[in-house]
Amino acid sequence: MxxxxxxxxxxxxxxxxxxxxxxxxxxxxxxxxxxxxxxxxxxxxxxxxxxxxxxxxxxxxxxxxxxxxxxxxxxxxxxxxxxxxxxxxxxxxxxxxxxxxxxxxAHRYPTEVIPGVTSVSAAAARLGKPLAEADEVLTILPGTLPEEELTARLASTDTAVVMKLGRTFPTVRRAMERSGRLPEAHYVERATMTGERTEKLADIDAETVPYFSVSVVPSRIADLPPGTATSTETATTTETATATATAGEPSGHGEVVVVGTGPAGPLWLTPESRGALAAAEDLVGYTTYLDRVPLRPGQRRHASDNKVESERAELALDLARRGRKVAVVSGGDPGIFAMATAVLEVACQAPYRAIPVRVLPGVTAANAAAARAGAPLGHDYAVISLSDRLKPWEVIAERLHAAAGADLALALYNPGSRSRTWQVGKARELLLEHRAPDTPVILARDIGGPEESVRTVHLADLDPHQVDMRTLLIVGSSQTQAARREDGTEVVWTPRRYPEG
Known part of the structure; x- marks a missing residue:
């Protein structure tokens, strides 16, 4: 008191x-x-x-x-x-x-509220473990939340306290396990009172848990070895990082998680991805995508440019082979024109076949752009990359013809860059063979970023000079509609019903 x-x-x-x-x-x-x-x-x-x-x-x-x-x-x-x-x-x-x-x-009588010591603070004190340090985020959760909600919040936060156990304990324990936090979790019962008990949460019998108990997932930073750098170490080249990773014998128990950051920053991260990034010991990725992930003491970053995907994948798997928990950071959804393919290709080769690899879904650019515009992908649609670096243009043209001939809406990735300036014009000509000139086309640039812009033009008026590598194009089907609302905004949608033949 x-x-x-x-x-x-x-x-x-x-x-x-x-x-x-x-x-x-x-x-x-x-x-x-x-x-x-x-x-x-x-x-x-x-x-x-x-x-x-x-x-x-x-x-x-x-x-x-x-x-x-x-x-x-x-x-x-x-x-x-x-x-x-x-x-x-x-x-x-x-x-x-x-x-x-x-x-x-309180609104009827003079009132003074005297603050007290919460069970959260008492539990941390009894455990002798800091709740949060530096930029860590502490989340306090009632155990009465649904299991899915508990799991998501535990996965996405740095540190946590779950209150109101008792009957909720089995649900809380499952959420801890599903979120990957069970090894870190502690149990505190009746902190500072008679009958106090502290143990690892994983060792607790559910039948013995009273209401006045809490689960604590304490600071990760506080558990780092003394002298651990408080700023992130960075391997600036793939060669240096690979040499570091392959030194010594494989130690096992590592894993690779391929994480998509969404099209921009933290608002687009799923709770599961946020948790995986926080739990990783090493982050591997293209510099631009790594810059989206907050710095965490004790983590090592291995940054490289965007032309060495196989080397990045091999580096990540080598680190995991030495027992490290590695997150490969990708933009958007890692399985859509991104790093998941590269990692899995290498992971299916010797000596990496035994290394655990998980792919976590992310918000892909097509869905982000479509949401900003309305619902242009509301019916069947196709996703095609216009980049001819990894496949010949003849294949791209054939797929555009097939998708356009099937009257699918199209999400076109990688439409242009400094070295690829003619593909958008060729795609427009090809699509006009199947679509009306006034077909809505959405130009979505830097979605979620500081230079975000979303414009709608007619297919015949699509100007290739207004398209760069940070732009995604969505081309409507024959049924796609565009309308201006009373507030001046334009929305584009494709009806879910298709006309009968």
């Missing part, structure tokens, strides 16, 4: 506290030595806790009625001029029972 809390209890006329129907109150037991015989005690006893109720308003209705009644009981004392101290374990406004009194009384 804080000094101020002791002072307030000493000066109060009435001591109020919540309890279950058994009448025992943890809050009262903490404050017991400071209570006087002349204190008026108001035990606010919940009508239900976890059991069912026949109240006409259900569980929520029963509690709301109780809170109204409890507030009215305290108001009688306040109207009589008595000072009321509502005692609450932890902090009153942190998952505390008092907050329901606060909502009903």
């Amino acid at each position: 804080t000094v101020r809390a002791v002072q307030v209890i000493a000066g109060a006329d009435v001591i109020a506290y919540h309890s279950a129907r058994h009448g025992r109150s943890i809050a009262r037991s903490i404050a017991a030595e400071h209570l006087r015989a002349d204190h008026i005690e108001e035990a606010l006893i919940y009508p239900v806790t976890t059991e069912s109720t026949d109240h006409p308003g259900g569980y929520r209705g029963a509690l709301d009625e109780f809170y109204e009644s409890a507030a009215a009981r305290l108001a009688v004392h306040l109207d009589a001029g008595r000072t009321v101290a509502v005692i609450s374990e932890g902090d009153p406004l942190f998952y505390g029972s008092y907050q329901h009194m606060h909502k009903r009384l």
Whole structure:
């Protein structure tokens, strides 16, 4: 208890506290030595806790009625001029029972809220492990969340505390395991109180877990060996990084995770991808994509240009072969014109066949651009790269003819660059053989980035000079519509229904 809390209890006329129907109150037991015989005690006893109720308003209705009644009981004392101290374990406004009194009384009577030590802080202190350091993000979660939500949030955060275990423990444990956080997770029961227990979460029997327990996933930075650099080491060339990776004998237990960053920055990352990037010991990727990932102490970065995909894949697998947890960073979705293919090609060769490889989905540029424009890919569509670096133009032209002849909307990746200036013009000519001149074409550039722009033109008016490597083109089908709304914005969509023949 804080000094101020002791002072307030000493000066109060009435001591109020919540309890279950058994009448025992943890809050009262903490404050017991400071209570006087002349204190008026108001035990606010919940009508239900976890059991069912026949109240006409259900569980929520029963509690709301109780809170109204409890507030009215305290108001009688306040109207009589008595000072009321509502005692609450932890902090009153942190998952505390008092907050329901606060909502009903604080606007009517002078109120002071005395902050307390939360179970989160107490648990960290008992474990002797920092909750967060430097730029780490701490997430506090109620165990009552659905398992999928818990899993996603645990995967995406740096450190976490899960409250309200008890009956939720099996769900919380599964979420920890699914998110990959179980090895880091600790269990704390009744921190600072009689019966305190601390163990690794993985070792806990679910049948022994009370409500007043928490799970803690502490700071990763704090667990780094003394002297670990607080800034990221960087291998500036693939050759240097490869030499470092292949030194020594394979040690096993490593893995490669291929992660897509989406078309731009953190807003496009999935929770699973965010967690994989945070957990990695080494990041391998094209410099531009690596720059999207926040710096983390202890991580090594192996950056290279965009023309050495196979070398990057081999480097990542060599690092994993030595026992390292490696994230290969890719743009968009790693399986769409990106790094997943390169990694898997190498991973299927000796000596890498035994190394675990996972591919995590990301937001691909076509979907991001389509969302900005409306829903131009709302029906069947094809995805084609206009780059002829890895396949001949004749193959590209044949596929454009086939997709356009089938009346598919098209998402065209890699339409042009400084060295490829004629492909967009050729594609436009070919598509005009199948599509009307006024077919909507979306030019989506730098989606999610600082220079984002989305424009719609007619196919006949598509200017190749307005297209570069950072642009994605979406060409509508014969059914695609474009309309201007009252706010001046233009939206493009392709109906889900197709006309009958």
